[in-house]
Amino acid sequence: MNKTAELHARNIHTQGYTLFNNAIAPGVLKSAREAFDRIIEDESHIGPARGWHNKSYKISYALPIKDNIFRSLCLNEKLLQVMRNLLGKHCYLGALNGMTMTPNGETQALHIDQNEAISPGNILRINALHMLDDWKKENGCTRIIPGSQHQAWSHNMDMAAYEDKSTYIEAPAGSILAFNAALWHAGSSNHTTLPRRAIHALFMQPWIQPQWDFKKCFSPETIASLSEKEKQLFGFYQQPGWFNHETNELVDPLI
Helix, strand or coil, rough: CCHHHHHHHHHHHCCCEEEEEECCCCCHHHHHHHHHHHHHHHHCHHHHCCEEEHHHHCEEEHHCCCCCCCHHHCCCCCHHHHHHHCCCCCCCCEEEEEEECCCCCCCCCCEEECCCCCCCCCCCCCEEEEEECCCCCCCCCCCCCCCCHHCCCCCCHHHHHHHHHHHHCEEECCEEEEEECCCCCEEEEEECCCCEEEEEEEEECCCCCCCCCCHHHCCCCHHHHCHHHHHHHHCCCCCCEEEEECCCEEEECCC
């Protein structure tokens, strides 16, 4: 691992997050924005009823099954190198969702992206937020509490009491904010009339159950078009080993 990757990994270990600059090519950004906007519009008739669209944000789940731009978005080798270093070489994507903070909307409460509050010495999941727009405080950039991945957290805590410790992550479109899923964070109020869009790529250790079983989500036609690298990324080989009673062999799909 080169020095830059080592620095990213150390940042996630210590402060809980790191920032990749100029990580998404302009052409990919344009295509991802267009696809995401279309999906959000397509789901506008069901989003409010299901809680996907609310006064704080609009979210769309399982994006890779909805447009092929999201099947290749996370194949960034600089990002993958750091994810594999921290989560193991067989880490994979357990979720790939998109979120835009609602224009003139409300703030999101501080939270974590996993059920476990603390995993001492271990990083279970890393959320990599791919910024499709410039992130600024006024348009609802994500705020985090550095080092909070080492603190206990529960659903009944008064998170408003910790807001004075928040740091707002401002960065240009094309950046990636990657953080330990146990880090306290939230999207902020978007005080503009424009969207603040991001793709949330949740990487996890291979033994952890995913949010989405992409093997079942993808159509047979889509599966046939996936590269081996994409299949690994979407967890096609994340399954328990088994004992073949006919050949008396142990079968491990990750070897």
